[in-house]
Amino acid sequence: MSRRFGTGDRSIQTALLKCLLGNPFHPLSVDPSWLTSDVVALARGIYEDRAFDRMPILADALQDAGCDNDDVLNHCRAERIHARGCWVVDLLLGKM
Numbered sequence: 001m002s003r004r005f006g007t008g009d010r011s012i013q014t015a016l017l018k019c020l021l022g023n024p025f026h027p028l029s030v031d032p033s034w035l036t037s038d039v040v041a042l043a044r045g046i047y048e049d050r051a052f053d054r055m056p057i058l059a060d061a062l063q064d065a066g067c068d069n070d071d072v073l074n075h076c077r078a079e080r081i082h083a084r085g086c087w088v089v090d091l092l093l094g095k096m
């Protein structure tokens with residue numbers, strides 16, 4: 001049995017792809033100074049607990065660590081769908 005995807009399904013799929021892939025035309029790397037114990041602990045907790053409601057807190061911790069990358073900070077603060085495999089969390093945990 002096949003199911004057709006509606007417009008709402010496509011927007012959810014698009015949001016998930018943005019969360020998982022980021023911008024493929026603008027790859028990022030982590031500045032080692034961002035990897036404070038707070039940032040790593042938050043990223044690990046978000047990943048393990050699937051607690052994506054903590055993403056804005058991660059943005060604050062990154063900013064405190066000296067991160068001024070708008071792509072990273074805006075992604076963390078955006079009210080959007082996040083999923084395990086989120087490019088920011090994976091980048092911080094060395095999974096990318």
